[in-house]
Amino acid sequence: MDFYLTALLQGLCFSAIALGIYISMKIFNIPDITTDGSYTLGGVVTAVLLTNHQPTYVILPAVILAGAAAGALTGIIHTKLKINALLAGILVMTALYSVNLTILGRSNLPLINLPSLFTIVSVVSDLNQNTFWILAIFVIVITFLIGHLLKTDFGIAMRATGNSESMIRSLGVNTDRMKITGLALANALTALSGYLVAQFQGFADISMGIGIVIVGLGSVIIAETLINWFKLTSVWLSLVLVLAGAVIFQLVLAFTLSVGVDPKLLKIVTAGFVLVIVSLPRLSLLRSS
């Protein structure tokens, strides 16, 4: 049972990344893979500030700003230099590896015996349960903020930017600036996942972000499948399903490990799992047509 609780907690940690990918991929329709770099960036900034005994109210804004800067850079390269979004993301992600290594100073930084977000506040005595409640509150607050943002005039303009660019330009929106803002927001969220995971697992590692984009993508695709299934249009429900997607994704991976699959094969199982979810709706469509 503990095994699945850990998976649930991990899923909650990754829900920020899932929301980030949801914003870049579904709202802005931009395939952004700065993720691998900005996630690690969030982790290393957290680790270095924690070891320098900085308080949470310094670390949290620093992580958000660092992630936002990485995303904005991808956005600027994509919109101002007219570079393909995928390539822009790869460029920033690659450059971030050196940035992250410089910030961290070495390839791995343990955070043992340092106060973390999960130990400074004590809701219940059991450590795992305490972590759960803190993560739950954290995720609810983020989801509420994003959900509210998407309902505002600015948020509607954001959603229209990825949906009909010609329309929103003729309605007076600078789409370049909007995309830069959107990618900054998406990567700030991604960095928040790095912030949570570094404290949850108790260390930051230079390679913690390798292939992490698939976690976000997988979660969003699970959510999308459910959204199409139930023909949902509500922004709030979509966001909740994205969160559910992040948790389901981790639970499936935990299940895979618990039935005795070699951990070496975990990434191939992950890739295969995402492939199955992506192709399922198409396969069932083929049969019915």
Place this chain on the structure above:
Amino acid sequence: MITITDVHKTFNKGKANQVNAVNGITLEIKDGEFLVIVGSNGSGKTTLLNLIAGSVSPDNGTISIDGNDVTNMPDYKRSRWIARVFQNPLSGTAPDLSILDNFRLASIRTKRKGLSVGVNDAFKKQVQEKVAGLGMGLQDKIDQPMGTLSGGQRQALTLLMSVMDSCKVLLLDEPTAALDPRSADVVMRTADTLIREFNLTAVFITHNLKDAFNYGTRIIQMGEGLIINDLSGTDKASLKQNDLFDWFA
């Protein structure tokens, strides 16, 4: 209202596929004028419209709107004066957003898109009343995604959206080209009504010579990036439909 002075636009300059889309056009469109532009494919009509809208910037020459030099102003800033209806019904609306959200954006075309929630019950009611005026029965569907509507319905709504915020110039680029004859008729009537009601300056591109004959206070024909015919006022009124066909003979 709109003054275009010696404007040139060439695409792919110096390459084998060079196109001289607009070859030095000077045109004064007066306040409240409903200008119809006809011309064969490749005559530069759409480029001229895009130059006015700002989605294309001229190689040389100047453009001014309402006394302001807008030659180097990007399209999203010119939206202060201009509303557009595109040839493709998909371009003028956001398909995944609800009708209501589309209208919300249109209602703040000239304003800042800020961090407050603007879609409330009062706004919803206002949109419902406006949409009901179209007589398409869409007032009960305003929470539906725009993409669930037909092309004709979307074009009609795009027109309605253009007058949700203060608007001086309405650009119509073959708004009925993708529609069946009945929807096309509804859209053109709606456009004509709105242009009169709000005293808009309108520029309307069409290949439909019947529409060109029926609507507008002035008509120009373009060819090879130049204006080759220009009739307004009583000359436009006394124009026969057959004369128009002769222009293309």
